[in-house]
Amino acid sequence: MSSRNTADKLNALRDAVHWVTNTPGRRNKRPTGQVRA
C-alpha cells in the first residue's frame, strides 16, 4: 500500500461525480434488479 492509494481512490471518486451528473438519460429509471413482488 502506498500513500498514493487514498489519493488515487479519492480522485477516482471525483471522476465518478462526472459519470453521474453528465449522464443525460439518468432520470425515470427503475432501481437495478428490483423485484416487483
Add this chain to the structure above:
Amino acid sequence: MPDQSLATAGPFGSHSLLEVAKRIRHGETSAAEITEHALAAAHEYGQELNCFVTIDDEGAARAARLADREHQAGLDRGPLHGIPVGVKDVIATSGLATTMGSAHFAHHVPVADAVVVTALRSSGAVIIGKTQTHEFAYGPTSDRAATGAARNPHDRSLMTGGSSGGSGAAVAAGIVPVALGTDTGGSVRVPAALCGVVGMRPTQGALSSDGVFPLSPSMDVVGPLAANVADTAAAWWALSAGVDYRGTRNLGWSQGLVPDPARAKPLRFGQVGCALVQQISPDLHEALETAVQTLRRFSAHVPAVAVPELDSCADIYKTIQSAEAFAIHTERMERAPELFDPEVLERLQAASSVRGWEYVRALETRNQLRSAVLHGTSSADILIAPTVPVNAPALGQRELAGEGGWTSTRDALLSMTSPWSVLGFPAVSLPVPGNGSRLPRSVQLIAKPGQERQLLDAAAMLEEGLSAGRT
C-alpha cells in the same frame, strides 16, 4: 497452525471498487463479469467463512446484465453501478430470503425492499447475497445464528465480531467491496475493527430504518462496511442521496461530497480521555498512539479531551437496549422459545428484568449525557478513540483473561462503541496497519451529529497518513 488467511482472497482484494468501476466504463470488464467473479468467491470463500446466508446467483446475474445494458445505453448511476455488494440478513430484500439469522424467519421472503436497499439498487449496485448476522443482531460476536458462526478471514478460528459479522468478513475477504450492516451498540464498527475494514455508523436517524428488523429502535442505524474510506464514501453517497419511488434519484452528488484530506487539516482534533479508554490491550494502545501521531503530522496538536460521561454509558446502553429488545421479542419468546439460539434466548430472558421506570430514567439520562458531551467536547470537531479494546477473540469465547482489564468478551467488544450509540454521534472505524501484527488493529473517529462529511474528510486524511507512514 492456523489455516491460510482468506483476507483479500476475493476479486476485490486486489482491485478497489472505483478501479473496477472505471474498468467497467472503459469496457475492460463488465458488471456481468465482475459479478460472476464475486459470486464464485462468495461460494468458495463464503462457505469457509460462513459469511453469506443466501447467495442470489440468478438475481445478481440479472441485475448485472441490466447494469451493463444501462451502461451501453448511456445511463450511469454512479460508482456502484454494476458493482456487487452484500446486504446484512436483517435488512429486507424484495423476493430474496431475509432470515434475521434466526430459525423464526428461516423461510421469510419479504415482498418489499428496505429503503436503504432501494437506495442501493437505485445506485445500480448488484446485490449478490445476504450476509450472516448474529441472531436478530443481538450480540457483538456473530457466532450465534441459525446458520452457524461467521469466521474471521484473517484466522478462521477467530470471531468476526458482530453483529454484522458476515458483512465484515465478506468485505475483508474481498468478495464484495461494500456490504451493508446495522449498528446498535457497535455492530458495524466492531466487525469492521476485528476484520480490518472500514465501518461507518451514521448519525442516529440519518438513514431510514424502514424494512430493517429492529433490535433497539432508538439506537439502530444502517451503515456501510467497505475496504477503504473512498469506497465507504461511495456507499454513503448512495445511501444518503435519497430515493423517490418514481425511480428518480436525487442528483445531489457533487465534488464537495468527495472526502478531501486537505479539508480535514483545519479541523480541531481531540483524543478522548476517560477511564474507559485506558482499558485497552498494549497492541491496540500502540495502534491508537500511531494514529494520534499521524494526526499530529497534519494537525498542530491533538489535545486530550475529557469525556467522563462515557464511563456512565454502558449501564444506560444495557438498560435501553434490553427493554427495547424484549419489547420486540416478547410474544415470540412465549410462542416458540425453542426456535431461538439458547444464548440469545437467555439474554432476552435476562432483558425482561428491566423495569419501566428504569427504562424511562435511562432515556432521560441519555439526553442529559448527550447535552453534557456536546458541551464538553465543543473544543473539538473530531475525536479519536479505540474501536475495541482487544483483538479478535476465538469463536465461542465468552471470557477474556483480563486483557485490557476485561473478563467478559461481550462487554469488552461493545465497550468503546456503545457509548457513541447511546449519544447518537456518527463514528467510523478504520484499520491501523503496521507493526507486523497478524490481526487487524483499528481506531475510531467520532464527529458531531450530522457531520458525516467532516468525519469522512478526517478518515481520509488519517488513512492517507497511515499508509504514507508505512512506505
